[in-house]
Amino acid sequence: MANKTRIQKFIDTHPEVTVTTKDTNKILWKVLSAILTVLTAGRMTNLITGFVTTLGNRIYFPPGWTVATAAPGDYITLQHEYVHYKQYVALGMGNVWLGFVLFAILYALLPVPTGYAWFRYKFEREAYLTSYLTAKQLKIPQDFTQYAKWLSGPEYFWAWRDCTAITQWFTQQTANKK
Numbered sequence: 001m002a003n004k005t006r007i008q009k010f011i012d013t014h015p016e017v018t019v020t021t022k023d024t025n026k027i028l029w030k031v032l033s034a035i036l037t038v039l040t041a042g043r044m045t046n047l048i049t050g051f052v053t054t055l056g057n058r059i060y061f062p063p064g065w066t067v068a069t070a071a072p073g074d075y076i077t078l079q080h081e082y083v084h085y086k087q088y089v090a091l092g093m094g095n096v097w098l099g100f101v102l103f104a105i106l107y108a109l110l111p112v113p114t115g116y117a118w119f120r121y122k123f124e125r126e127a128y129l130t131s132y133l134t135a136k137q138l139k140i141p142q143d144f145t146q147y148a149k150w151l152s153g154p155e156y157f158w159a160w161r162d163c164t165a166i167t168q169w170f171t172q173q174t175a176n177k178k
């Protein structure tokens with residue numbers, strides 16, 4: 001199946017989420033980006049152009065993104081972001097926006113904002129496991145070491161410092177799912 005067909009099919013079969021771009025709600029994205037730049041002392045400056053972000057039931061790709069011009073990796077990202085949507089729904093006991101607020105608090109602050117931010121690590125590793133399994137279906141090589149680097153680095157505000165533990169977790173999870 002062609003990449004854009006696959007992405008369009010996902011959009012058509014998941015009406016509970018809206019796939020859009022950061023061209024919408026521009027001011028909100030500028031504010032969020034500025035906050036992250038300050039919090040990470042200038043090491044995370046590409047929230048708008050470098051990341052796909054899910055707020056509630058809206059999945060935002062970078063500005064200018066279209067289904068027609070999507071990269072193969074974008075389908076993997078879509079599946080990753082859909083895990084976050086499901087996490088919001090589960091936390092909000094069916095209410096995505098309630099869940100999103102609870103998620104944001106757990107994700108950003110608990111038990112600590114950085115270093116060993118258990119909830120951020122837990123939510124992201126679940127989503128990256130889906131990334132991995134989706135990539136595998138598409139026969140696109142993925143590397144746990146890269147996930148571990150992101151989850152222990154500025155991309156995720158140093159969510160979990162123990163890089164080795166992250167790699168081990170992925171190794172165990174995927175060994176069970178072969």
Ligand SMILES: [Zn+2]
Nearest residue numbers: 080084124127
């Ligand atoms: Zn994520």
